[in-house]
Amino acid sequence: MIKNKKLITLTVAVVLIAGFALVSAAQYTDVTPVEPPGAAGPITSPGGILVILGGIVRIIAYIFWLAAIAFTFYAAFLYLTASGNQEQIKKANSQLKWAVVAIIVGLLAFGLPNLINTFLSIGGGG
Numbered sequence: 001m002i003k004n005k006k007l008i009t010l011t012v013a014v015v016l017i018a019g020f021a022l023v024s025a026a027q028y029t030d031v032t033p034v035e036p037p038g039a040a041g042p043i044t045s046p047g048g049i050l051v052i053l054g055g056i057v058r059i060i061a062y063i064f065w066l067a068a069i070a071f072t073f074y075a076a077f078l079y080l081t082a083s084g085n086q087e088q089i090k091k092a093n094s095q096l097k098w099a100v101v102a103i104i105v106g107l108l109a110f111g112l113p114n115l116i117n118t119f120l121s122i123g124g125g126g
Contacts, residue, residue: 050120054113061109064102071099 043049078092
């Protein structure tokens with residue numbers, strides 16, 4: 001019960017302090033306008049969004065390719081060191097299955113930018 005009282009007291013104190021800070025900040029009127037920077041930013045046209053999305057998808061695809069390679073090598077290591085141990089062979093099969101899943105995801109990630117570009121291109125299509 002004492003813990004709850006301390007928590008409630010602390011919460012009320014934080015809310016009151018934050019409230020006073022917000023009220024005093026809202027009354028401050030001597031603000032000079034900030035000029036926008038000279039550069040427009042990374043997105044200067046609607047196609048810029050597609051470029052950024054394509055870059056993000058490409059990075060994700062590389063990560064999945066690396067995971068697929070790592071899973072494949074680990075599965076190969078498990079197969080080589082199994083020596084007839086059925087438990088280790090099952091584990092190697094599972095690792096190989098996830099390597100295939102990572103390869104499929106990687107292939108989809110490389111194909112998605114083209115698919116997105118086809119559907120969202122401005123003035124494209126028929």
